[in-house]
Amino acid sequence: MLGVLAVALAHISLLLPLEGKQSSQGVVRVLTMGCIVVVAGMLIYLILSNHSTGDFFFKLLGAFAILDVLGTVITPPLSKIFRTNK
DSSP: OOOHHHHHHHHHHTTTTTSSSOOOHHHHHHHHHHHHHHHHHHHHHHHHOOOOOHHHHHHHHHHHHHHHHHHHHHHHHHHHHTOOOO
């Protein structure tokens, strides 16, 4: 459980310095951080729960994991594209 939290916090800390002037980039970054939190919460629930979860739970976990990866991959290029040189 603590390992999941450590990885999630490290992942979020890598996205924090990437800020830009565009509001769309900020929205993508915040949504990515939200997906990280949801995936970490679902993984912690899987670790701590004693009963079996349904197929829908794993599909939902996979969907949020894909959104997490997509947001992580797209945030740095958005930071470079919308950077203003001042």
